[in-house]
Amino acid sequence: MTTTEDDWRAAAREEGTDIDALAQSDDPQTKRIVARIDTLRASIDNIDMAIVALLAERFKATAQVGALKARAGFAPADYAREEQQMERLRLVAQGAGLDTHIAEQYREFVVTETKNRHRRIADAGGDAGVLDIFA
Amino acid sequence: MTTTEDDWRAAAREEGTDIDALAQSDDPQTKRIVARIDTLRASIDNIDMAIVALLAERFKATAQVGALKARAGFAPADYAREEQQMERLRLVAQGAGLDTHIAEQYREFVVTETKNRHRRIADAGGDAGVLDIFA
Numbered sequence: 511m512t513t514t515e516d517d518w519r520a521a522a523r524e525e526g527t528d529i530d531a532l533a534q535s536d537d538p539q540t541k542r543i544v545a546r547i548d549t550l551r552a553s554i555d556n557i558d559m560a561i562v563a564l565l566a567e568r569f570k571a572t573a574q575v576g577a578l579k580a581r582a583g584f585a586p587a588d589y590a591r592e593e594q595q596m597e598r599l600r601l602v603a604q605g606a607g608l609d610t611h612i613a614e615q616y617r618e619f620v621v622t623e624t625k626n627r628h629r630r631i632a633d634a635g636g637d638a639g640v641l642d643i644f645a
Numbered sequence: 646m647t648t649t650e651d652d653w654r655a656a657a658r659e660e661g662t663d664i665d666a667l668a669q670s671d672d673p674q675t676k677r678i679v680a681r682i683d684t685l686r687a688s689i690d691n692i693d694m695a696i697v698a699l700l701a702e703r704f705k706a707t708a709q710v711g712a713l714k715a716r717a718g719f720a721p722a723d724y725a726r727e728e729q730q731m732e733r734l735r736l737v738a739q740g741a742g743l744d745t746h747i748a749e750q751y752r753e754f755v756v757t758e759t760k761n762r763h764r765r766i767a768d769a770g771g772d773a774g775v776l777d778i779f780a
Contacts, residue, residue: 608700
């Protein structure tokens with residue numbers, strides 16, 4: 511490894527490595543790795559697209575639950591449901607080979623976003639509709 | 646509305662409403678609403694299951710990207726990629742009818758979890774493998 515390469519690697523660790531820019535590299539090994547990363551990135555992008563589409567459906571469904579609960583005078587929260595959901599998600603995560611902690615954090619993320627979304631809409635002077643915490 | 650009902654509603658707002666427990670209600674309107682909430686909850690559960698399965702695939706793919714980057718001496722971060730991903734996710738969210746802020750928070754969630762996962766494994770004395778921040 512030349513000193514120039516050492517320097518480049520040290521800089522890369524701090525500034526990040528722009529993989530797309532490396533696609534023009536003359537080194538065949540670098541080109542090969544960049545091609546494999548590109549293939550994996552295309553899959554990651556597809557997965558993200560699917561997840562964002564599913565999140566859109568999820569928020570539509572929870573909004574409907576929130577409206578039904580409000581109409582019936584039920585509370586936004588249902589702690590028994592929360593418990594069941596978390597237990598089920600942990601099992602699904604185990605079956606899918608996902609760290610169960612990540613499934614718990616996913617749950618936390620959707621609950622937090624539901625609350626934040628309501629706050630943002632209300633702050634903007636809009637009608638935030640009804641809040642549903644665990645759906 | 647009777648005073649008993651008022652009392653029950655005030656308590657429910659604080660303690661949450663256990664929808665499953667209401668399925669035994671004698672009131673036909675309550676039963677109808679509980680049935681509709683149950684149907685929506687079944688969809689929410691299916692969506693969560695699909696998302697958790699996709700997250701498992703996502704973390705497998707990013708782990709592979711991390712290994713490839715480490716082998717090539719690339720940095721874990723790629724800020725150009727981060728910019729592109731965020732722009733794409735915003736567009737996908739708009740197309741799917743999802744608040745773009747939620748798509749941004751989803752991105753934040755996966756990046757944070759990648760870092761946390763590495764920290765947890767390393768803290769437990771295990772080999773955390775390679776860190777890949779934006780894949």
